[in-house]
Amino acid sequence: MRVLILGGDGYLGWPTAMYLSARGHTVAVVDNMARRGYDNELGAESLIPIASLQERVAIWEAVTGRRIAAHIGDICDYSFFEPVVKSFQPEATIHYGEQRAAPYSMIDRRHAVYTQVNNVAGNLNVLYAMADHAPDCHLIKLGTMGEYGTPNIDIEEGFITISHKGRTDTLPYPKQPGSMYHLSKVHDSHNIQFCCRIWGLRATDLNQGVVYGADTEEIRLDERLRTRFDYDAVFGTVLNRFLVQAVAGVPLTVYGQGGQTRGFLDIRDTLACVELAMLNPPQGGEYRVFNQFTEQFSVLDLAKAVQETGRALDLEVRIDHLPNPRVEKEAHYYNAVNTSLLSLGLQPHFLNDTLLESVIHVVQRYKGQIKPHLILPQVNWRETGSPPVASETTAD
Amino acid sequence: MRVLILGGDGYLGWPTAMYLSARGHTVAVVDNMARRGYDNELGAESLIPIASLQERVAIWEAVTGRRIAAHIGDICDYSFFEPVVKSFQPEATIHYGEQRAAPYSMIDRRHAVYTQVNNVAGNLNVLYAMADHAPDCHLIKLGTMGEYGTPNIDIEEGFITISHKGRTDTLPYPKQPGSMYHLSKVHDSHNIQFCCRIWGLRATDLNQGVVYGADTEEIRLDERLRTRFDYDAVFGTVLNRFLVQAVAGVPLTVYGQGGQTRGFLDIRDTLACVELAMLNPPQGGEYRVFNQFTEQFSVLDLAKAVQETGRALDLEVRIDHLPNPRVEKEAHYYNAVNTSLLSLGLQPHFLNDTLLESVIHVVQRYKGQIKPHLILPQVNWRETGSPPVASETTAD
Numbered sequence: 001m002r003v004l005i006l007g008g009d010g011y012l013g014w015p016t017a018m019y020l021s022a023r024g025h026t027v028a029v030v031d032n033m034a035r036r037g038y039d040n041e042l043g044a045e046s047l048i049p050i051a052s053l054q055e056r057v058a059i060w061e062a063v064t065g066r067r068i069a070a071h072i073g074d075i076c077d078y079s080f081f082e083p084v085v086k087s088f089q090p091e092a093t094i095h096y097g098e099q100r101a102a103p104y105s106m107i108d109r110r111h112a113v114y115t116q117v118n119n120v121a122g123n124l125n126v127l128y129a130m131a132d133h134a135p136d137c138h139l140i141k142l143g144t145m146g147e148y149g150t151p152n153i154d155i156e157e158g159f160i161t162i163s164h165k166g167r168t169d170t171l172p173y174p175k176q177p178g179s180m181y182h183l184s185k186v187h188d189s190h191n192i193q194f195c196c197r198i199w200g201l202r203a204t205d206l207n208q209g210v211v212y213g214a215d216t217e218e219i220r221l222d223e224r225l226r227t228r229f230d231y232d233a234v235f236g237t238v239l240n241r242f243l244v245q246a247v248a249g250v251p252l253t254v255y256g257q258g259g260q261t262r263g264f265l266d267i268r269d270t271l272a273c274v275e276l277a278m279l280n281p282p283q284g285g286e287y288r289v290f291n292q293f294t295e296q297f298s299v300l301d302l303a304k305a306v307q308e309t310g311r312a313l314d315l316e317v318r319i320d321h322l323p324n325p326r327v328e329k330e331a332h333y334y335n336a337v338n339t340s341l342l343s344l345g346l347q348p349h350f351l352n353d354t355l356l357e358s359v360i361h362v363v364q365r366y367k368g369q370i371k372p373h374l375i376l377p378q379v380n381w382r383e384t385g386s387p388p389v390a391s392e393t394t395a396d
Numbered sequence: 397m398r399v400l401i402l403g404g405d406g407y408l409g410w411p412t413a414m415y416l417s418a419r420g421h422t423v424a425v426v427d428n429m430a431r432r433g434y435d436n437e438l439g440a441e442s443l444i445p446i447a448s449l450q451e452r453v454a455i456w457e458a459v460t461g462r463r464i465a466a467h468i469g470d471i472c473d474y475s476f477f478e479p480v481v482k483s484f485q486p487e488a489t490i491h492y493g494e495q496r497a498a499p500y501s502m503i504d505r506r507h508a509v510y511t512q513v514n515n516v517a518g519n520l521n522v523l524y525a526m527a528d529h530a531p532d533c534h535l536i537k538l539g540t541m542g543e544y545g546t547p548n549i550d551i552e553e554g555f556i557t558i559s560h561k562g563r564t565d566t567l568p569y570p571k572q573p574g575s576m577y578h579l580s581k582v583h584d585s586h587n588i589q590f591c592c593r594i595w596g597l598r599a600t601d602l603n604q605g606v607v608y609g610a611d612t613e614e615i616r617l618d619e620r621l622r623t624r625f626d627y628d629a630v631f632g633t634v635l636n637r638f639l640v641q642a643v644a645g646v647p648l649t650v651y652g653q654g655g656q657t658r659g660f661l662d663i664r665d666t667l668a669c670v671e672l673a674m675l676n677p678p679q680g681g682e683y684r685v686f687n688q689f690t691e692q693f694s695v696l697d698l699a700k701a702v703q704e705t706g707r708a709l710d711l712e713v714r715i716d717h718l719p720n721p722r723v724e725k726e727a728h729y730y731n732a733v734n735t736s737l738l739s740l741g742l743q744p745h746f747l748n749d750t751l752l753e754s755v756i757h758v759v760q761r762y763k764g765q766i767k768p769h770l771i772l773p774q775v776n777w778r779e780t781g782s783p784p785v786a787s788e789t790t791a792d
Contacts, residue, residue, distance in 0.1 A: 078505065109474065109524040113517050120516065120583070121509050124576075128505040131780045152565035153558060162549060162558055162570075167729070169548035171570035174558075175586065180520075183590060187516070187583040190571065194579060198723040198777050327594040333563070381594050384527045 001278065004090035005029045006075055006097030006126065008068075009036070009053045011228050012142075012211065012270055013096040018218035018225065019271040020278075021066045028088050029053070030081070030097065032074040034118075035228075038104060038235065044374050046228035047244060047366050048214065059224045075122040078129075085129040092278045094140045095126055098188075102146070102179035102326075103234045103377065108385030112180040119184035120191065127195040138281040139203040140274060141192055143185045145263045145293060145336065147207055149176025150329050155336035158189075158205065158289020173289075178328055179381070189289075196287035203286075204277045208270065209263030209293025212239035213355065214362045216268055227267075229362075232374035239264065239302050241375070243356065246310040246317045247363045248370045253377070256324030258300030261334035263293025266349040276344040290340040294348035309356040325377040397674065400486035401425045402471055402493030402522065404464075405432070405449045407624050408538075408607065408666055409492040414614035414621065415667040416674075417462045424484050425449070426477070426493065428470035430514075431624075434500060434631065440770050442624035443640060443762050444610065455620045471518040474525075481525040488674045490536045491522055494580070498542070498722075499630045499773065501577035504781030508576040515580035516587070523591040534677040535599040536670060537588055539581045541659045541689060541732065543603055545572025546725050551732035554585075554601065554685020569685075574724055575777070585685075592683035599682075600673045604666065605659030605689025608635035609751065610758045612664055623663075625758075628770035635660065635698050637771070639752065642706045642713045643759045644766045649773065652720030654696030657730035659689025662745040672740040686736040690744035705752040721773040 003020050007013040008029025021027045031053060039045050051059065057068045069088075073080035075097050085093075098119040099105065105115035123141070130137050148155045151174070161170045172193065175186045192203050214229050230236040231244035233253075242252045265273075273292045282288045297305075303319045310317035324330065342348075349355070379385070399416050403409040404425020417423045427449060435441050447455065453464045465484075469476035471493050481489075494515040495501065501511035519537070526533050544551045547570070557566045568589065571582045588599050610625050626632040627640035629649075638648045661669075669688045678684045693701075699715045706713035720726065738744075745751070775781070 109520065112524070113520050116520065116583075116587075117513050117517055121513055124505065124509050124512065128508070128780055128782070132782045151567055153560040153563045153567075160558070160560065160570075162556070162560075164549040164556065164558075167549045171547055171549075172572065174556075174567035174570055176568065177586065177590065180587075180590075183583075183586050186586055187512075187579075190573065190579050190582055191512075191576075194573065194576075199780070384524055384595070386524075386528045 105181035213267035251320035498575035647716035
């Protein structure tokens, strides 16, 4: 199958490109290097050193004999993006190409507007390009479980049947996203559903949980194929960040009580889920939603699991409860359905000591690169991030 | 009260500015003249000639002795907008400042991206400016009944209590918007609700129906104070457009069967609703939604009402059923709640023959200005609006 991967240089995009290339698909990736740019902006970097995209595809070809075409450019720039779709004629487009960190989107007004405009406009460009040049292409869009928030009822997969005043309808599941980034994904979901309806496009919205892990089968072929691993407070997601903190000997940073419960999955399951969606496409005109996670944990559960595994490896792991920089419930009901991907055949890699240990071993190899000053959260949801106003009356 | 009106040069913004100024409020308006620009782009114009914003405020002061401050600029330009909020210190901000035509947003990719980016980024700027410089200000945001689409259950005011698998929660009402424009309003609603939650802002989202009418009490003071009146297929909303068609002697353009049912209200009720919301603000941190319409009609009902009124005035009014340029249900259940504004004291002006006749009389005065070629819909929801591709093999 001809597969176009947007954001193909990222934490998940690059492993997905290799995974699908290894399975015989014709893969092209698009990336504007925004993720590397955020690192430059923040003075952060992937714990695991990564090759340039140009090197990655060259190494991949040298190791496997398979080619991955790389297009460097911005999907928001239609004069760049449209010809890519027109010439490649993708049968599936996997869209990871968005700003994906909640804290980054909450830095200040500029970052909020950037995140929403970048994500929404880029996604609209994808939809128009597909409608004009690849109308049968299956859009596989990465959404997030964070679109749902933490309602006091079970979370269904995208839609819910509601009986109300004697009548019944199945409607989009209500969304309560918790950051400017999560909001952008809700906007995307509405836009995609509409375009499926009016143009007969087909799309799968993968509402993904928090991904952990550093290794995939393809990465193990050659260490120069490794994907990025983030532990900073802006881009480092919770479990990966805890594992780095455990190795660095700094406390695990649990925000508030830690009762925040979310869906999680192993990076290898992300690749399997995307492939399952791709091999089982929806009908033309169908917009479907899969909740893409394998297990639910509270943040404190995860911290304790890391603590326990750390002890077995003679690491002294402390847990700190920081004042929560986010506005979110710290104790709440959470039960989300995730049966669609399982019924397509997903064989989950559940979280266990072996996985935690293996990631800790990877992290230990790069222990010297850890910059502890990047770990504590600096972005506070309750503030706009605007610079403090200088006094109006200045001494002169 | 100090009231900042965004989009204060528009069909509703300008009458609102006069209405609130006449009632003793301190009014400032912001407008970037985008609406006049769309006319230039489309070769269209208001049927009723309108003065420039600069003339309007000068005439208003000459007629009433009251001043309305006018700031010409774009709310998407934060270097312009932030100082306006900081210096004026609004107690209420009434936000009409968005691209508001569904067909305009569906012209092509550029217009879709423009509409969503303009509306979403402008609204985010409003939220950040309020949070930083007027945190107690009440945001009164114009949304649309079109955010809800046409669900098969009753439409509540913004939220719905759902019982599901033995548990219950009150959640945002599911949204099924029907154009890139309507989608932008759904995006705004999610963004506003989030900012109320994290920053303690207060906001009222007015999900407004289709507005009709040309006259308000203030407009009758001096004809140079008149507001615009649109009848073209892009910006002319359904009832106003039918009245112009009746006068022009061209058929009323009903799209499809005409069973599409929507909420409607008189322009005078828009002003009253906005004032009622303003005088009865929500608590800090509260995001509330009012459905702002007074009656429900199907499009065919309206066409028949115009036909009947026309006959009494010796106009021969025909009704044409055009192929529907939109993707929407033409026969459907529709029942929306609108009790909040009524319980605050709204006294509706219901649609009747007198109103239809009076608007027809206004329109007749400008009959010579009607450009019939602007009336037929050119924008088709089922197409992307991309130019036809030239043949790859050109004769040479």
